[in-house]
Amino acid sequence: MECTIERYDRSHIGTLRELVSHASLRDEFRWLAAPGGLEDHFTDPYSGPELRRIARVDGAPVGFGFAFILPSGPSAWAMVRIGILEAFRRRGLGSRLLAESVAALEPSKATRGLGELDLSAWTPNPAVEGFAARHGFRPVRTFWKMVRPRAAAGPPAPAWPAGIEVRTYDGSERALREWNEAYNAAFAEHWHFVPAELEH
Numbered sequence: 001m002e003c004t005i006e007r008y009d010r011s012h013i014g015t016l017r018e019l020v021s022h023a024s025l026r027d028e029f030r031w032l033a034a035p036g037g038l039e040d041h042f043t044d045p046y047s048g049p050e051l052r053r054i055a056r057v058d059g060a061p062v063g064f065g066f067a068f069i070l071p072s073g074p075s076a077w078a079m080v081r082i083g084i085l086e087a088f089r090r091r092g093l094g095s096r097l098l099a100e101s102v103a104a105l106e107p108s109k110a111t112r113g114l115g116e117l118d119l120s121a122w123t124p125n126p127a128v129e130g131f132a133a134r135h136g137f138r139p140v141r142t143f144w145k146m147v148r149p150r151a152a153a154g155p156p157a158p159a160w161p162a163g164i165e166v167r168t169y170d171g172s173e174r175a176l177r178e179w180n181e182a183y184n185a186a187f188a189e190h191w192h193f194v195p196a197e198l199e200h
Contacts, residue, residue, distance in 0.1 A: 005100055008054040010042045015061045024086035045200045046070050053100050055093045062088040065097035069108050070194045075115035078105050141191050
């Protein structure tokens with residue numbers, strides 16, 4: 001079995017689409033598998049080709065990893081995501097992708113003040129939890145996913161407080177600016193908040 005790790009770029013989009021759509025990765029990477037998800041991935045201002053890797057076994061793609069470097073507070077922090085097809089797990093491929101991601105992030109310690117490395121995954125995910133623990137990571141943040149049964153009559157009409165004006169987001173420069181301001185205000189005290197910029 002020959003295992004190789006190489007950088008990936010936009011020319012690998014078809015291969016990545018197959019990987020993120022695979023039954024063993026689909027739930028973890030649903031946002032990349034969604035229409036336009038991979039296209040957005042390649043334009044992300046916080047990631048770049050030097051932070052993206054694909055794993056192959058005997059030439060066939062079996063996994064991938066990528067990192068983001070995000071500004072937040074006094075120093076930047078990095079987040080790594082890794083996906084390996086279930087049939088190829090527990091062979092060291094995830095560890096190799098993580099090691100390559102850490103090595104690719106090394107120059108950013110000095111140039112961008114990188115002060116923290118996070119490994120990210122949706123939980124519960126026992127496979128990822130075990131992998132993360134073996135590499136010295138521990139849980140630091142829990143997000144709640146709220147689900148509400150769909151009512152036959154639809155959701156109730158909202159009762160807005162006096163003075164609230166509701167407008168449809170129309171894609172205009174004004175709407176984009178207002179959305180950006182609302183986003184930044186709403187998440188300013190959120191864990192690892194990354195301020196949104198209009199250019200992004």
